[in-house]
Amino acid sequence: MPTLLRMENISKRYPGVLALDNVSFELRKGEVHCLLGENGAGKSTLMKILSGALKKDKGRIFLEDNEANYKIPSEAQKLGIGIIYQDFKLIPELTAADNIFLGSEILRSSFSFLDKRKMNELAQKVLHELGEEIPADVSINKLSVAQRQMIEIAKATHRNINILAMDEPTASLTTSEIENLFKVIRKLKSQGVGIIYISHRLEEIFEIGDRVTVMRDGKKIDTSGIKDTNIKGLIKQMVGRELADEFPKHTAKIGNAILNLEGINCGKLKDINLKLHKGEILGLAGLVGAGRSEVARIIFGADKTESGKIIFEGKEKIFKSPKDAINSGIALLTEDRNLYGLFMERSIRENVSVSNLSPLMKGIFIDKAEEKKVVGNYFDQLQIKAPSQETKVENLSGGNRQKVVLARWLHTNSKIIIFDEPTAGIDVGVKYEIYNLINKLVEQGIGVIVISSELPELIGISDRIIVMCEGRISGELEKKDFSQEKILDLATQVEEKVL
């Protein structure tokens, strides 16, 4: 098959990081070429260079043997390169058709007004070709995530592209939606479009991919045909070593109850009763929107309860604010750590110490020497990978950012730590480290609550699992009863009862 795209010896440096180191990549006509690697491996950077969103420092790009020297995304689009980013770039208030034609609007011959009718018609046609029956004149914010994805694809394909890169396209799709997406991908493939497919989900790659390229630390490790490799081999290439076990073992020494929620009602939460013991990892399962994060926010004092009691260390407590909860020894690692957990432009040091500066004060001043010493301990203990604790958090990978937040809560002497999706967006290798850290926490008698949508993870690390469904607790499972089927059953139970 002829080659559509060759990227040769691409290098790119960010402040503090060599993001791409002499990477070469090739894409053939009508193939799905998967790009695999941990976060920070350089996949997204490579795609941004392909799309013209980033300038390369070194290297050359060839499109069908002609060297291409585009500088901005619109030039790359004209050359037939389409990119769908993980976080969609759609404008929610505009209609599907408006978004599809954004930047290439069709104008009337008179006065150059927008020709809405024609754009709607064409958009409808493009969507129909993709096998989607979304009305083109509906605004984006009325569409589901999967439908938005289709709009993104339509936006790319209506321009007659021959190269389409997709960054984690299945990250928030359901199984049937993924099937539908794959159908569309196969269709594009048959039309001769070359597809670059980035995903963390290894099973998918074996289903849809033709070839796979693995990247690690900004370098290309290997390209191989999908039939010549297997999951274990790919993980080894991604991580750079073999992983012994996906989940480290721990033996629970469960102590007294440290936290009781009794009949909590708040917003969508209905009659929440829950008990957490010292030294226990309590898993909180449920579908997205079941109310798991809301339970965490209640315990953390971020939201106020309408009724019900919180009993902490045997005494009834009302946490009026996160500050209140933190002072009592409760910590929350939020689901979206970039948005709700971290101060991107500040150093690791400041991000760690911020929640408990009091022991670091000398009079009214912060004792920087002491601060450096204390933070340095956590820096070493958690093996945060960065040049120093003065490195800005924005230059860290997802796993290291998570460690920074964890260090903050270790520094506040937490007794209860709530992890909301602790390993979302974190690489396989670092995941294992995070699980190990959680195990160490419970060994010290800390009570841990883990909220996770990855059932294997929840089953692998929890001592007990509580399942939520539509704001209620729909069941509780002991370790011996753990299974994905049982959890899913409970997570969808209430729905069935209503029906």
Added chain:
Amino acid sequence: MLLKIPGTKYFEKVSEFSLAIVFLFEVLIFSQLSPFFFSAENLLNVTLQASITAIIAAGMTFVILTAGIDLSVGSLVAFAGVLTTSMLKINLPLYIVFPLALFGGILFGVVSGGIAGVFVTKFRITPFIVTLALMTIWRGASFVYTGGRPIWELPDAFAFLGAGRILGIPFPTIIMVVVFVISHIVLTKTKFGRYVYAVGGNLEAARLAGINTNFILTSVYVISGVLSAISGILLASRVNSGQPNAGLMYELDVIAAVVVGGTSLFGGRGTIIGTFIGAMLIAVLKNGLNLLNVGSYIQQIVVGVVILLAVLLDQLRQK
């Protein structure tokens, strides 16, 4: 893999450093062009001229660091000025009236800043709107309170604040230096300062990290209010009268100084030293152009161009 690039660690200091170079360059040019420029008297004069807006700019830096803005500062200058001067005319012994009047002016700054803070935090109205409203309210109040006439015939001792000197240094200059030193220490060495950066960098993350964000946000408007009031009193003393139209458009000069000094309007990034250099850069520019007999209309154009260039420089360096 993370590779270390030398100097990235000192990034903020580098930005101040390059601004300082531009500033020194500017001083050098004017020293060459005008024989009067580099005299001690003229340089002290520049600091005196800069002091009023610079003091406000220190407060504005706190506000902008939290991603807020305070448009009310110019009107606060006017109302604090007329309030203090009117109180000076109360028929009581000077040793009572004097501190009382100063206290009154500064208390007004606290109250106005507190009102702004409450509207921003409790009612969640954007700072731009809240302080825009306060700007017109206090401006109008200044005219209503004085009946549109300046307040004259003040006690002689009052003139010292704006026109007096200690060891040859103008009193407002001394106040300015004290304000900047304290502000710098507060922002870099105290818990409060750390929280200001945190709140500006990521408000929700700050709240979830256990910071009382409403307190921090309210405080920065109070600081801005107090420093504006102090400037208002100094200005009233310098012109030896309470003028209801004092401080007109100051908010723009002040924001210019802060932004030229490298503070981001999106919050979380910036320094007091940067603001100081920014304020001085503009003041020296105006002074130098005066000495060179450049007309005031052209001066406005030049100042505008310099603001654009300074911000452009900052933007380029970040890439």
